[in-house]
Amino acid sequence: MNVLVSFEIKFKTNRERLIGILKHFAFKRIQENLYFGDIDYDELFMMQTDIMENIREYDSIIMIPICQSCYDKTNTFGRNLSFVEDLYRIF
Template structure:
């Protein structure tokens, strides 16, 4: 299942920590605080758990699962978002 992860983090140091966790699971940055990637339910739960360990009270991270059918219907306006094929997950 695809996930879209967006965040609103007050302090840059905490944002960097959360971004490292998101990158660790192989999600790719598509805008400043917006990531997308494909994770199974177990990986999604691990991601949520690891973010909850470091998130602060006034911060928020929104993780939205979307099915492949919905993802295939996406539309892009402006600059096309391209992913490098050589990216991989680090465990």
């Protein structure tokens, strides 16, 4: 399943910890606080558990699942997004 993750994290160390979790699950950066990944339900549950252990009361994280049909209808305007990093899931 495709998932968008957007966040607003107050402290740098917490932000770096969250980005580390997202990169571990092969999420790719779209914008500064917006990441995209293709993940299955078990991995999503594991990622959510990791995030819940690290979130603070003043942090805000939203995960938006996108079905494949909706993802296929995605339009990109302006510069084309190309992900430099080719990350792999390591378990």
